[in-house]
Amino acid sequence: NAGVTQTPKFQVLKTGQSMTLQCAQDMNHEYMSWYRQDPGMGLRLIHYSVGAGITDQGEVPNGYNVSRSTTEDFPLRLLSAAPSQTSVYFCASSYEGGTAGELFFGEGSRLTVL
């Protein structure tokens, strides 16, 4: 049981490049979400999904796209990377979503945009 797995762990991009951060969970959780963490700012919610085919925006969705074609996977896409997107990204999943359910986090993906 791997929990929440994020890849890659580290990535360096040039401004304007695109990439996808992968997130997979093997706990059959319906709820999945993406956060970014910048120094001194805690975690900010980017996008979330309450099940396959259903996604919605969080606090800071601009510049990011998501899709949820399966229960297991929730990729985060940067279509045209900008230096402001340099951050550590965390994927999380939960059985019950934003209820009393516990959020399980991945180990993070550190992205640097030059």
Add this chain to the structure above:
Amino acid sequence: LAKTTQPISMDSYEGQEVNITCSHNNIATNDYITWYQQFPSQGPRFIIQGYKTKVTNEVASLFIPADRKSSTLSLPRVSLSDTAVYYCLVVIIGYQKVTFGTGTKLQVIP
């Protein structure tokens, strides 16, 4: 969404009990209080959750007064490995946007 306020940082010596208080004046009837712990270079980890009075597990205790406008996370006899950032969240039942603040950075000193 209820806003939470907690100290930015705290220091404690090893072996002491640490109490981190969180203020959530606008908490609503359906809100739960949840605490997470985050070590450097790791994702946050759920510690404890409660609605009112006291909740205890193998890691911590959570004290919530009757008016629920604040809560206190209590860590008994901390060790160096408890050095981390602790986040207080107010989670609304059935609401999917789970938001984190900046947390409290706890430094345990030998």
